[in-house]
Amino acid sequence: GENVEQHPSTLSVQEGDSAVIKCTYSDSASNYFPWYKQELGKRPQLIIDIRSNVGEKKDQRIAVTLNKTAKHFSLHITETQPEDSAVYFCAALPNDYKLSFGAGTTVTVRA
Amino acid sequence: GAGVSQSPSNKVTEKGKDVELRCDPISGHTALYWYRQSLGQGLEFLIYFQGNSAPDKSGLPSDRFSAERTGGSVSTLTIQRTQQEDSAVYLCASSKTDSWMGEKLFFGSGTQLSVL
Numbered sequence: 519g520e521n522v523e524q525h526p527s528t529l530s531v532q533e534g535d536s537a538v539i540k541c542t543y544s545d546s547a548s549n550y551f552p553w554y555k556q557e558l559g560k561r562p563q564l565i566i567d568i569r570s571n572v573g574e575k576k577d578q579r580i581a582v583t584l585n586k587t588a589k590h591f592s593l594h595i596t597e598t599q600p601e602d603s604a605v606y607f608c609a610a611l612p613n614d615y616k617l618s619f620g621a622g623t624t625v626t627v628r629a
Numbered sequence: 630g631a632g633v634s635q636s637p638s639n640k641v642t643e644k645g646k647d648v649e650l651r652c653d654p655i656s657g658h659t660a661l662y663w664y665r666q667s668l669g670q671g672l673e674f675l676i677y678f679q680g681n682s683a684p685d686k687s688g689l690p691s692d693r694f695s696a697e698r699t700g701g702s703v704s705t706l707t708i709q710r711t712q713q714e715d716s717a718v719y720l721c722a723s724s725k726t727d728s729w730m731g732e733k734l735f736f737g738s739g740t741q742l743s744v745l
Contacts, residue, residue, distance in 0.1 A: 522671075550731025561739065616674050617674070619664075
Protein backbone atom coordinates (compact mmCIF):
# COMPACT_ATOMS: atom_id res chain seq x y z
CA GLY A 519 0.00 0.00 0.00
CA GLU A 520 0.86 3.66 -0.14
CA ASN A 521 3.21 5.06 2.50
CA VAL A 522 3.26 8.81 3.07
CA GLU A 523 5.96 10.46 5.15
CA GLN A 524 5.62 14.04 6.33
CA HIS A 525 8.20 16.47 7.72
CA PRO A 526 8.63 18.28 9.97
CA SER A 527 6.34 17.03 12.73
CA THR A 528 6.29 20.48 14.33
CA LEU A 529 6.99 23.90 12.88
CA SER A 530 7.11 27.25 14.64
CA VAL A 531 7.25 30.41 12.54
CA GLN A 532 7.11 34.13 13.19
CA GLU A 533 3.98 35.82 11.95
CA GLY A 534 4.57 37.05 8.43
CA ASP A 535 7.21 34.45 7.63
CA SER A 536 6.71 31.48 5.32
CA ALA A 537 6.07 27.86 6.32
CA VAL A 538 6.97 24.83 4.24
CA ILE A 539 5.84 21.25 4.86
CA LYS A 540 7.22 18.37 2.80
CA CYS A 541 5.81 14.94 2.05
CA THR A 542 7.05 11.90 0.19
CA TYR A 543 5.03 8.99 -1.11
CA SER A 544 5.93 5.48 -2.19
CA ASP A 545 3.35 4.40 -4.78
CA SER A 546 4.13 5.79 -8.23
CA ALA A 547 0.50 5.15 -9.22
CA SER A 548 -0.73 7.83 -6.82
CA ASN A 549 -2.42 10.59 -8.78
CA TYR A 550 -4.12 12.88 -6.28
CA PHE A 551 -2.49 14.80 -3.43
CA PRO A 552 -4.70 16.79 -1.05
CA TRP A 553 -3.78 18.79 2.02
CA TYR A 554 -6.08 18.96 5.05
CA LYS A 555 -5.99 21.46 7.91
CA GLN A 556 -7.22 20.53 11.36
CA GLU A 557 -7.61 23.32 13.87
CA LEU A 558 -7.59 22.41 17.53
CA GLY A 559 -10.71 20.46 18.45
CA LYS A 560 -12.15 20.66 14.96
CA ARG A 561 -12.54 18.34 12.01
CA PRO A 562 -9.99 18.14 9.17
CA GLN A 563 -10.87 20.31 6.18
CA LEU A 564 -9.46 20.32 2.68
CA ILE A 565 -7.44 23.45 1.95
CA ILE A 566 -5.84 22.64 -1.38
CA ASP A 567 -5.18 19.68 -3.63
CA ILE A 568 -3.12 18.88 -6.70
CA ARG A 569 -3.43 16.21 -9.36
CA SER A 570 -0.62 14.33 -11.03
CA ASN A 571 -0.85 16.22 -14.32
CA VAL A 572 -0.05 19.53 -12.60
CA GLY A 573 3.26 20.61 -11.12
CA GLU A 574 2.12 23.56 -9.04
CA LYS A 575 -1.10 25.08 -7.77
CA LYS A 576 -1.69 28.28 -5.85
CA ASP A 577 -4.61 29.65 -3.88
CA GLN A 578 -3.95 33.05 -2.30
CA ARG A 579 -1.29 32.50 0.39
CA ILE A 580 -1.18 28.74 -0.07
CA ALA A 581 0.66 26.85 -2.78
CA VAL A 582 1.44 23.21 -3.41
CA THR A 583 4.15 21.76 -5.62
CA LEU A 584 4.46 18.21 -6.91
CA ASN A 585 7.53 16.40 -8.21
CA LYS A 586 6.34 13.06 -9.58
CA THR A 587 9.80 11.91 -10.53
CA ALA A 588 11.06 12.30 -6.99
CA LYS A 589 7.68 11.34 -5.50
CA HIS A 590 7.43 14.30 -3.22
CA PHE A 591 5.09 17.24 -2.77
CA SER A 592 5.15 20.30 -0.58
CA LEU A 593 2.82 22.86 0.98
CA HIS A 594 3.93 26.47 1.12
CA ILE A 595 2.18 29.07 3.27
CA THR A 596 3.34 32.65 2.77
CA GLU A 597 2.77 35.65 5.06
CA THR A 598 1.65 33.40 7.89
CA GLN A 599 -1.05 34.62 10.25
CA PRO A 600 -2.17 33.39 13.69
CA GLU A 601 -5.17 31.63 12.14
CA ASP A 602 -2.77 29.44 10.17
CA SER A 603 -1.87 27.69 13.44
CA ALA A 604 -3.18 24.13 13.08
CA VAL A 605 -2.19 20.58 12.24
CA TYR A 606 -1.67 20.03 8.52
CA PHE A 607 -1.95 16.61 6.91
CA CYS A 608 -0.76 15.65 3.46
CA ALA A 609 -2.23 12.65 1.68
CA ALA A 610 -1.80 10.58 -1.45
CA LEU A 611 -4.35 8.54 -3.37
CA PRO A 612 -3.18 5.44 -5.21
CA ASN A 613 -5.53 3.45 -7.41
CA ASP A 614 -7.25 1.65 -4.56
CA TYR A 615 -9.45 4.49 -3.22
CA LYS A 616 -7.53 4.41 0.06
CA LEU A 617 -6.41 7.94 0.76
CA SER A 618 -3.24 7.57 2.83
CA PHE A 619 -2.33 10.38 5.20
CA GLY A 620 0.95 11.59 6.59
CA ALA A 621 1.43 11.84 10.35
CA GLY A 622 0.74 15.56 10.38
CA THR A 623 2.65 18.77 11.05
CA THR A 624 1.73 21.01 13.94
CA VAL A 625 2.25 24.60 12.82
CA THR A 626 2.45 27.37 15.39
CA VAL A 627 2.51 30.97 14.22
CA ARG A 628 4.10 33.27 16.81
CA ALA A 629 2.69 36.77 17.05
CA GLY B 630 -28.00 17.99 7.90
CA ALA B 631 -25.46 20.12 6.11
CA GLY B 632 -22.43 18.12 7.11
CA VAL B 633 -21.25 14.71 8.24
CA SER B 634 -22.69 13.89 11.64
CA GLN B 635 -21.15 11.48 14.12
CA SER B 636 -22.45 10.19 17.42
CA PRO B 637 -21.67 10.01 20.20
CA SER B 638 -19.10 12.81 20.30
CA ASN B 639 -17.51 11.21 23.35
CA LYS B 640 -17.65 7.65 24.64
CA VAL B 641 -16.05 6.31 27.79
CA THR B 642 -16.22 2.58 28.23
CA GLU B 643 -14.70 -0.16 30.29
CA LYS B 644 -12.22 -2.61 28.85
CA GLY B 645 -14.02 -5.63 27.44
CA LYS B 646 -17.26 -3.83 26.61
CA ASP B 647 -18.61 -3.43 23.09
CA VAL B 648 -19.15 0.02 21.54
CA GLU B 649 -21.01 1.22 18.49
CA LEU B 650 -20.13 4.43 16.69
CA ARG B 651 -22.46 6.04 14.20
CA CYS B 652 -21.85 8.13 11.11
CA ASP B 653 -24.47 9.97 9.08
CA PRO B 654 -22.89 11.19 5.83
CA ILE B 655 -23.89 14.10 3.66
CA SER B 656 -27.05 13.26 1.76
CA GLY B 657 -26.25 11.89 -1.69
CA HIS B 658 -22.64 11.03 -0.94
CA THR B 659 -22.00 7.49 -2.10
CA ALA B 660 -18.55 6.97 -0.61
CA LEU B 661 -17.97 6.71 3.13
CA TYR B 662 -14.70 6.26 5.00
CA TRP B 663 -13.71 5.52 8.58
CA TYR B 664 -10.36 6.72 9.89
CA ARG B 665 -8.76 6.49 13.32
CA GLN B 666 -6.68 9.28 14.81
CA SER B 667 -4.58 8.39 17.80
CA LEU B 668 -2.98 11.10 19.94
CA GLY B 669 -0.23 12.78 17.98
CA GLN B 670 -0.66 10.42 15.05
CA GLY B 671 -1.92 10.76 11.52
CA LEU B 672 -5.15 9.48 10.12
CA GLU B 673 -5.19 5.69 9.94
CA PHE B 674 -7.48 4.22 7.27
CA LEU B 675 -9.93 1.65 8.64
CA ILE B 676 -12.58 0.91 6.02
CA TYR B 677 -14.23 2.31 2.93
CA PHE B 678 -17.80 1.90 1.64
CA GLN B 679 -19.10 2.46 -1.86
CA GLY B 680 -22.86 2.39 -1.42
CA ASN B 681 -23.56 -0.44 0.98
CA SER B 682 -20.61 -2.58 0.03
CA ALA B 683 -17.16 -2.46 1.55
CA PRO B 684 -14.63 -3.38 -1.13
CA ASP B 685 -11.74 -2.69 1.22
CA LYS B 686 -11.69 -3.87 4.82
CA SER B 687 -7.92 -4.21 4.95
CA GLY B 688 -7.47 -1.39 7.43
CA LEU B 689 -9.50 -2.90 10.23
CA PRO B 690 -6.97 -3.54 13.03
CA SER B 691 -8.44 -6.84 14.19
CA ASP B 692 -11.50 -9.07 13.96
CA ARG B 693 -12.94 -7.16 16.93
CA PHE B 694 -13.67 -4.33 14.51
CA SER B 695 -16.57 -4.46 12.08
CA ALA B 696 -18.59 -1.93 10.13
CA GLU B 697 -21.73 -1.84 8.11
CA ARG B 698 -23.66 0.62 6.04
CA THR B 699 -27.34 0.30 5.33
CA GLY B 700 -29.46 2.02 2.72
CA GLY B 701 -26.38 3.63 1.28
CA SER B 702 -26.43 6.15 4.08
CA VAL B 703 -25.79 5.68 7.81
CA SER B 704 -22.80 3.61 8.85
CA THR B 705 -21.93 2.03 12.17
CA LEU B 706 -18.49 1.00 13.35
CA THR B 707 -18.58 -1.65 16.07
CA ILE B 708 -15.69 -2.52 18.33
CA GLN B 709 -16.14 -5.66 20.38
CA ARG B 710 -14.32 -6.44 23.61
CA THR B 711 -12.66 -3.03 23.64
CA GLN B 712 -9.02 -2.73 24.66
CA GLN B 713 -7.14 0.30 25.96
CA GLU B 714 -5.23 0.59 22.70
CA ASP B 715 -8.56 1.22 20.95
CA SER B 716 -8.69 4.65 22.62
CA ALA B 717 -8.60 7.24 19.84
CA VAL B 718 -10.71 9.64 17.84
CA TYR B 719 -12.73 7.80 15.20
CA LEU B 720 -13.40 10.01 12.20
CA CYS B 721 -15.93 9.39 9.48
CA ALA B 722 -15.79 11.10 6.10
CA SER B 723 -17.92 11.05 2.99
CA SER B 724 -17.46 12.08 -0.62
CA LYS B 725 -19.72 12.41 -3.62
CA THR B 726 -18.15 9.52 -5.50
CA ASP B 727 -15.09 7.36 -5.34
CA SER B 728 -13.52 8.77 -8.46
CA TRP B 729 -10.08 7.45 -9.31
CA MET B 730 -9.03 11.07 -9.66
CA GLY B 731 -9.80 11.86 -6.06
CA GLU B 732 -12.72 13.54 -4.41
CA LYS B 733 -12.86 16.01 -1.55
CA LEU B 734 -13.54 14.28 1.75
CA PHE B 735 -15.94 15.90 4.18
CA PHE B 736 -15.12 14.85 7.71
CA GLY B 737 -17.35 14.55 10.71
CA SER B 738 -16.25 15.95 14.07
CA GLY B 739 -15.34 12.49 15.30
CA THR B 740 -16.05 10.26 18.27
CA GLN B 741 -13.51 10.42 21.08
CA LEU B 742 -13.34 6.89 22.47
CA SER B 743 -11.72 6.30 25.84
CA VAL B 744 -11.31 2.76 27.09
CA LEU B 745 -10.59 2.55 30.81
